[in-house]
Amino acid sequence: MRFVDEFRDAELGRALAGEILAAVEPGRHYKLMEVCGGHTHSIYKYGVDDLLPANVELVHGPGCPVCVIPMGRVDDGIAIAHEPGVIFTCFGDMLRVPGSAGTLLEAKAAGADIRMVYSPLDALRIARANPDREVVFFAIGFETTAPSTALTLKRAKAEGVRNFSCVCNHVTIVPPLRALLESPDLRLDGFIGPGHVCTVVGGRPFGFIPADYGRPLVIAGFEPLDLLHAIHMILRQLAEGRCEVENQYKRVVPWEGNLRALEVMAEVFALRPHFEWRGLGFISQSALRLSDAYADFDAEQRFAVPGVRVADPKACQCGEVLKGVIKPWECKVFGTACTPEHAIGTCMVSPEGACAAYYNYGRFARERVLT
Amino acid sequence: MGCSEDHCITCSDAAVPMRVRRLDAASGLAQCVGDDGEASEVDLALVSAGEGDTVLVHAGVALAIGRPDGAVSDLAGPDAPRR
Numbered sequence: 001m002r003f004v005d006e007f008r009d010a011e012l013g014r015a016l017a018g019e020i021l022a023a024v025e026p027g028r029h030y031k032l033m034e035v036c037g038g039h040t041h042s043i044y045k046y047g048v049d050d051l052l053p054a055n056v057e058l059v060h061g062p063g064c065p066v067c068v069i070p071m072g073r074v075d076d077g078i079a080i081a082h083e084p085g086v087i088f089t090c091f092g093d094m095l096r097v098p099g100s101a102g103t104l105l106e107a108k109a110a111g112a113d114i115r116m117v118y119s120p121l122d123a124l125r126i127a128r129a130n131p132d133r134e135v136v137f138f139a140i141g142f143e144t145t146a147p148s149t150a151l152t153l154k155r156a157k158a159e160g161v162r163n164f165s166c167v168c169n170h171v172t173i174v175p176p177l178r179a180l181l182e183s184p185d186l187r188l189d190g191f192i193g194p195g196h197v198c199t200v201v202g203g204r205p206f207g208f209i210p211a212d213y214g215r216p217l218v219i220a221g222f223e224p225l226d227l228l229h230a231i232h233m234i235l236r237q238l239a240e241g242r243c244e245v246e247n248q249y250k251r252v253v254p255w256e257g258n259l260r261a262l263e264v265m266a267e268v269f270a271l272r273p274h275f276e277w278r279g280l281g282f283i284s285q286s287a288l289r290l291s292d293a294y295a296d297f298d299a300e301q302r303f304a305v306p307g308v309r310v311a312d313p314k315a316c317q318c319g320e321v322l323k324g325v326i327k328p329w330e331c332k333v334f335g336t337a338c339t340p341e342h343a344i345g346t347c348m349v350s351p352e353g354a355c356a357a358y359y360n361y362g363r364f365a366r367e368r369v370l371t
Numbered sequence: 372m373g374c375s376e377d378h379c380i381t382c383s384d385a386a387v388p389m390r391v392r393r394l395d396a397a398s399g400l401a402q403c404v405g406d407d408g409e410a411s412e413v414d415l416a417l418v419s420a421g422e423g424d425t426v427l428v429h430a431g432v433a434l435a436i437g438r439p440d441g442a443v444s445d446l447a448g449p450d451a452p453r454r
Contacts, residue, residue, distance in 0.1 A: 091430075119431025121414060141430070144386060148430035151414055196386045199427060199435040252427055252435045260417045261434065 007223030008046075016228040017051040023235040030056045031187065032234055033324055035177065036142075036194035037064030037352025038222050044357040046224040056231065059186070059324035062176045062280060063194055065141045065169075066093045066350035067322060070276045071310040073169055074099030077138045080167065080303045081112040087130060088114045089123040090138035093350040096343060100310040120152035120166075127156070127164035136299045137166045143200045146170040146288060147261040150268035153290070153297050165299040168289050170269065173197050174205050175286035176277060181213045185325050190234040192227065193219035195249040200265075202257025203245050210243040221249040268294050276309060278346055279319025318345035321354050328355040335359060386429035388437060389413065391422050403428060 024030065034040055040060045043049055049058050062068055074097050081088035081104065088104070095105040095116060108114040113133075117123050120137050127135035139149040149166060156164045173194060180186060193206055198219045209217045216237040220230035230248040237243060247253055268291055275287030290298040300307075312318065316338070317331040328334050328347065338344040340356050347353035351360065389403035394415065403413040403426065414432045426433035 118411075121412075121431045144429050144434065147417060147434065148414075148432040151416055151432055196427070196429065196434070199386070251437055254435070258417055258434055264417070 007221065007225040009225060012225055013051065013228060016225065016232055020051075020056065020228065020232050020235060021053050023232060023239055024053050024055060025239070026055075028055060030189045030235065030238070031059055032056065032190045032192060032231060033059045033061045033180075033188050034192040034220075034227075035061040035063045035173065036197065037067065037350065037354075037357075038196065039192055039194070039220065039227060040064070040354050040357050041352050042222050042224065042227060044361040046227075047361075048224050048227045051228065052231065056235070058192075059188065060321065060328075060354035061191075061324060062180070062277065062322045063142065063173060063197075064322075064347070064350055064352040064354075065145070065171065066097060067318065067346040067353045068171065068176075068277045068280070069094075069097055069140060069169060069346060070278045071099050071312065072276070072306075072308050073167075074104070075101065075310060076300070076305040076307060077167060078102070078104060078107045078112075079306055080136055080299060081107050081114050083134070083303055085133050086113065086303075087126055087133050087135045088112060088138065089117045089126060089135060090114070091118075091140065092116045094138060094140060096349050097346055098313075098343065120149050121155075124152050124156055124161065124164055127161050128159075131163055133163060134302075135164050136303075137164070138169070139166050140169045140171075142171055142173050142194070142197050143265070144196045146265050146269065147200060147258070150261075150264045153268050153294055154264065156297060157294065162296075165297045165302050166290065167299045167305075168269070170288040171275065171277070172271075172286055172288070173201075174208075175283045176280055177206075177209065179280060179283050180323060181209070181215070183323065186323060188215060188324075189238060190215050191217040192230050192234070193217045193245070195219055195221050195226070195253060198247075198249070198253045198257065200258050200261045203247055203253070203255045204257075206245050210245060214243055216243050217245050219245070219247045219249050219253055221252065267291065277322075278312065279322040313344055316345040318347045318355075321345075321347050328358040331355065386427045386434060388425050389428045389433075391415070391420050391424050391426060391433075394420075394422055401433075403433075 123137035218230040218233045269288035270291040271285045272287045272289050274282045315333045320326040343349045347355040389405045392402045394401040399416045404410045418433045425437035427435045
């Protein structure tokens, strides 16, 4: 398919790997963070890291929305799902994320009417078809998913659908990146920017990374050649002493983003003063709630939710994995007590999660040979 | 669960290219077809796309239009890999 096949060409991949090798300074260790879970998934699916020199290390970032949902929010969802007359809808992976007393899937088995949807529009269709039931959509995701929730709520309002509401867990990518850059645990040399978030927000919001922290960021696509190309662009910036936001993914990402999406989001959402991220703690202004104009659709106002903060299980080291401080296989329960079938931590649930990506593609090799 | 091998519906950073097959201007919804031949209904409210365009779809909404020259332009220029 166009826009896909060209970016999986093995010969070009080998050529790019050669150029990456030529761009690195021997003896220097490069630590690059791929911000988003989609990149993590592609890296392990295609073995992109196997094509890199041993001194170029990829560190996984916090950009998997399933992985960063704290247990307390799952508990809130389950509490609403058990309310009489409620049809609770969410994306598939959310069903398996553990709360303090089980998952949404287990709540479904216990009798709650929980349905998987592919889009918030599907949840709205269920609401139209069941006017005597309360239909709740559990919204998660970064700026790529938020416009979809916003458009759905606009439709619900325009159509006067009164039995539809939303638990808003949408998060924004810039505040956790700033928190990571402020963290003393981690020293990074550059960032692979989240390509699809950038289709909405554009490149400008990432300008603070070179300006305030002196690190380059290259917005990248999701095919293997996109990733190799972006890594090469970062290494070239470092070699040439440049430090800027560059766009490798120009075929999709306009520099200014999608202004219509930003307008819809500004209408439907407002910033929360703070929000808890799994493993990262509370981060100021890092998440969205429904704006006052859409308060009628806010499930947190419509239903009583526990709203209790729950500590992560002690054995789970998702926090360190999400911050890139440890690799998935360094977690004490990776692949033993914690597997995709029986996940303890969120990073093992979604295919975008670093642990699940490692586990599913069998990438356990810890020593690599210089390419 | 809920995810094909190539993309995950829960991830904000995963999206799939689809071709617009038929557009209903009144509702802003379009029938789009993906790489796997599967058709689905997509909201085109956020892009100025027409029939035949390739759009990037996430959670039922088109977020961007693939630029006609894009497939080559991303791997062109001074950073381009050489065969």
